[in-house]
Amino acid sequence: MPTTMGRRERKKAQTRQALSEAALRLFSEHGYDGVTVAQIADEADVSIATLFAHVPDGKEALIFDDGSERRIWLTAAVHDRPPGQSVLEALRRSMAARGPFTDDLPPELRHKRDLIVNTPALREYSRKLWIACEEALAEAIATESGRDPSDMTIRALARYVLEIPELAGTEPDPLAALNAIFDLLEHGWPESPGKT
Template structure:
């Protein structure tokens, strides 16, 4: 059993206090109505401490570092039920997240709506999705018995990870997401 030291626990607590303060202020005042100084003040830390914990700026305050996302994506491919295609597993994974999710608690709905309504947060989230491309391509390659450097697999991973950005702002994101997955599964047959 690994014991987390006091310094590490304090880092986690400070990061959580910053994230909580940022989300609360963003929801109250809108993303553009909040400065990093206000977030630091609300979390009772110095501005230097805020930047030490979150060097990527205020966008990064309400997201994790993307590691959980990468692990969830690779687990979706690796641990999918027998007989379930990789694309079907990824479709099911995506359909329960963000703009595609239909059953969210009011708190999660407010969080999602904040991201959707804020270009800087959408852009940061897109970066997090894109950062998972290599790991997803490797997971797909391992399951398909192919080389992870195969450009077709890298393209497939990239296309899947771009779906939230490409269709997330439309009138029916879930239907659009399903149409993209159908196209990926069936291929393009032309006009």
């Protein structure tokens, strides 16, 4: 039986949406560093206290969700992959269709993506959200490979994958960089020619 949001939850979601839209609009017009929390609160017609009640992490968090959506699609990529597809290939394909790795985004999402990629504070906050998915991704990889999620190699693999957006996202060709990193993870470091 589906649950519907109550009045309080709807009001919170509307306020959060208004704050997010105000922040994105102001960041676009004045640059991230040119906007204060007070200006965002004023633009959204809420108090500063209300802004921090909805977004305690500050202005960096205003244009992001809480990271739960990211965890869901990462673990779904692992668990719901087609038969015969490796975990790494499933993660590669899923990541390649998102964020800085695709141009197949509606204009408003492309604009938001570009703002994040070009703003160090927003990129760092995004990285924080990626890394927060490490435990869930490690558990998914462990389940699919029949290994213990506390195994250091499983945790390391999850962390390496979650660092890809930060490492590759600002490269001149982010998708090529993503593919190069996944190739390295899948096939290992190639031995230099002439070395034994």
